[in-house]
Amino acid sequence: MTPLEPDQMAANDAQARALTVRRYEKMRPMATSRTRVALAGLPPGPGWPASLQSIAxxxxxxxxxxxxxxRYGDVFTLRVLPQGRPLVLFTRPEHAREIFAGDPEVFHAGKGNAILGPMMGEHSLLLQDSADHKRARKLLMPAFNGHALREYAALVTDVAAAEVDSWLPGESFSALERMNRLTLEVILRVVFGVSDESRLAEMRPLVNKVVDISPAILFGHGIPRLQKVGPWKAAVENSVELDRLIYAEIRGRRAAVDLAERTDVLSRLIRVGSEGADDDQLTDEELRDQLVTLLLAGHETTATALAWALYELGRSPELLARSRSAAREGDHDWLEAVLKESMRLHPVIPMVVRTLMKPVTVGGYDLPAGATVGPSIIIAHSRADNHASPAEFRPDRFVGGQPATNTWIPFGGGVRRCIGAGFSLMEGVAVLREVLSDFAVESWGTDSPKVRNITSVPSKGAIIRVSR
Known part of the structure; x- marks a missing residue:
């Protein structure tokens, strides 16, 4: 990257700050609508104040x-901030099918994810709807097709092998902490395409602060006065610094002489549509928003699934032995089954939501415009009529077939199914292969989920002991 003059650097930094501040002002989740939604005729639910239900x-x-x-059955209504808006959760696969197959002009996923707006930005694939979403998904798809995934696999394996090589036989540690470190390195190297160690050292702590954000900070994004004090102000300043580095990386990558040969996701996205019309190209702001979306959606989610997988294998000598054999023999189907069962038993994301733009009927209930609806992943994955003995960790559920449609939904469904699902599974299998080829794992103590930002992670970090 060619060094910039001090005046140009200052101008670029000022521009990055202005873009971040504008994003926080524009994407306040509680400012999206002032229209109250009628509650009459909705499915039953708690009568608590909306603030208490939101906290719960x-x-x-x-x-x-x-x-x-x-308490309330297969369909129930929660009332959440702002303004006690109804969130109707469905728990049966036929209901999930109705929602996933719903008209995307009516079932808006972007508005349902509005709480992520200040961090991800208006161009995020998770926050866009209608034609904007269709365009963005079309532009991003080439970076996540089968050919691209095969090219990423070698680099993911290298990153995983370097991490595992640093482990010492007999040591105990938090699987969550190590997997977060590993998947962050994958995101920075494979998605962002950063390889310079000085830039990696700058970005790592900033990214960690974005990921390790409490629900209170997340909720505070909707209250402008909070962003000027304490931890909320610190969160905004951290975003400013991270955006500064991301925009600098985008500028440098556009000017890179080897852009055409690079295989990282950012370089692929910059090349998309380069020979077509301007509308077929991603602007710097669009690139920034999609990169942060991939970071937030693909970093901690995969790390958490891996941490739970190692924790569960460490509790079962039989499953561990089978999984280590699979790693040595290249049985990727079994390793993928382990990862999928980890996602089933320990959902990282609690629900898949859509906000209704028109009145519709779902599951026999007439629902008003403005209501948010969605399948509960927590309940879908724990229903005995969806998964036999649901409290047990049984990867064989995913061997030789798959659970019934819409009973396993960690990546959502329909036209909004997670674009990075294939990448996540490829990465998870590569990591499990590297870990289990070198080490046996033993879990220490018990663990349970806790909420961090919008995700759920092991409350004690999934402590494991590794041995040769």
């Missing part, structure tokens, strides 16, 4: 949602 959903979802399911 954000902080205690693994107890609150199953309690509501037991």
């Amino acid at each position: 959903l954000l902080r205690f979802r693994h107890r609150f949602v199953p309690w509501a399911h037991r």
